[in-house]
Every structure is written in structure tokens, then in C-alpha cells.
Amino acid sequence: MLTLTSPVETWAHRLPAGAKLAALALATTGLFLLASPWALAGAALATVALYLTGGGRFARTGARHLWPLWPFVAVVGLWHLWTADLSGGAAILLRMVTAVALANFVTMTTRLSEMLAVFEHLARPLSPLLPPRRLALAFALVIRFIPVMLDRMAQIEASWRARAPRRPRWRVLVPAVLAALDDADRVAEALRARGGAD
Structure with missing residues (x-):
């Protein structure tokens, strides 16, 4: 849970x-x-090339991490097809997928401890209000949890489809929230076992 480093x-x-x-x-x-x-498509191709510099296995893992984006891609794409704004829709989709892919690349190639050290250094001016270590840990955990929760949502949707012919839609929200709370409890217990965030 605490690391998505490749x-x-x-x-x-x-x-x-x-x-x-x-x-x-x-x-x-x-x-x-x-x-x-066209410029955004060039940026997307450059991002693909960036992943390929890590080898085929690394690139395939990165692509799997991006798979939970497909519902957002589908909704945005269908909306812009319906409004006949193909250029605007393509720009939004390319921008979104490329930005998430770049963030995922950084996450896959950066250890949690290194990311934590950077955030702690940036949060040092806020030390009179909030301990930098805790703020840094919060930032790092948010970055780590986003792809994990997207993957968990995809698993819940797949489980629903295996049991019911109807589309899940809002029905997966409660299980997803409960799964997030359960994951948060486990992470909190792990942190306490390691001495907390101080």
C-alpha cells in the first residue's frame, strides 16, 4: 500500500x-x-517514449496503472462527440492522460522516503503552524493513494459486473468508501507500529 515504486x-x-x-x-x-x-499529441508520444526508456516490463506496468482512467476518457469523449467539439475533446483527453501518465512515471521511479523528504523540506516554513513531517506525510500518502483507490474502484466494478447484468453506476460508491476507510485504518496501524509520523 505504501509504495508503488517499480x-x-x-x-x-x-x-x-x-x-x-x-x-x-x-x-x-x-x-x-x-x-x-497536435502539440498535445506530440507531448503524449514523448511521454510514451519516456516510459519505453525503462524497458517493456516497466512500460506495461505503467500502462496498467493508467487503465482506471478509461471511465473518465469515455465520459469526456462521448460528451464532446455529442457536442461535435472533437478538437476540444481531443485536447482535454490528451492533456489529462499525459498529465496523469507523467505523475505516474514520477511515482513509479521515486521511493516514498525520498518524496517524503522533499515535501518535508518544502513544508518547513509552515513549522510554527504544523509539523513539517506530518504535512509531508499527508502529501505523500495522497499521491500514493490515488492510483491505489482507482485500482480498487476498478476491482469493485468488475466484481459487480460478474454478479449483476446492470451497470454499477452509483452503487459502487459505498463499497469504495468503506474500502478507503479500511485501507486508511491499516495504514494508520502500520504507521503507529513504526513510531508514527514524528
Whole structure:
């Protein structure tokens, strides 16, 4: 639960966590400045090439982490088909998938302890109000939990489809919330067993 770092060692694992997070922030900002679907498609292809530099196994694992995005892609795509705004829809989808893929790349190549150290350093000015260690841990856990919860939602939806012919829609929300609370309890117990966040 606490780590989604890829076991496949790549060149990106050796880069400093701060540099990767800064590059992610700049790249994401750049994606939102691009308006042309062709430019965004180029960014998406560059992201695919980035994954492939880690090898086939690494790229396949990254693609599996992105699979839970398909409901969002489907909804946005269908809406823009219905409104006949194909260019705008393509730009939104390319921007969203590329940004999530870049964040996933950083997550897969950065250890939780390294990410925690970066956030703790950035949170140091807030130390009179909030202990930097706790704030850093909260940020790091949010980043780690997002793909885990997306994967859990996909599992719950698959279980529903195996038992019922109807589409799950809102019915998966309660099990998903309960699963999130259960995961949070387990992480809290693990943290307490290791001495807490201090």
C-alpha cells in the first residue's frame, strides 16, 4: 500500500526526487498552456517514449496503472462527440492522460522516503503552524493513494459486473468508501507500529 515504486530499476530511479517533482510541475503547467491537439499529441508520444526508456516490463506496468482512467476518457469523449467539439475533446483527453501518465512515471521511479523528504523540506516554513513531517506525510500518502483507490474502484466494478447484468453506476460508491476507510485504518496501524509520523 505504501509504495508503488517499480521494482524494475531505470535511469529515472537515480535522479533526485526534487528534480523529478519540479520537472513534473513544469511539464504539467506546459500541458495546460498548450491548446493545439497536435502539440498535445506530440507531448503524449514523448511521454510514451519516456516510459519505453525503462524497458517493456516497466512500460506495461505503467500502462496498467493508467487503465482506471478509461471511465473518465469515455465520459469526456462521448460528451464532446455529442457536442461535435472533437478538437476540444481531443485536447482535454490528451492533456489529462499525459498529465496523469507523467505523475505516474514520477511515482513509479521515486521511493516514498525520498518524496517524503522533499515535501518535508518544502513544508518547513509552515513549522510554527504544523509539523513539517506530518504535512509531508499527508502529501505523500495522497499521491500514493490515488492510483491505489482507482485500482480498487476498478476491482469493485468488475466484481459487480460478474454478479449483476446492470451497470454499477452509483452503487459502487459505498463499497469504495468503506474500502478507503479500511485501507486508511491499516495504514494508520502500520504507521503507529513504526513510531508514527514524528
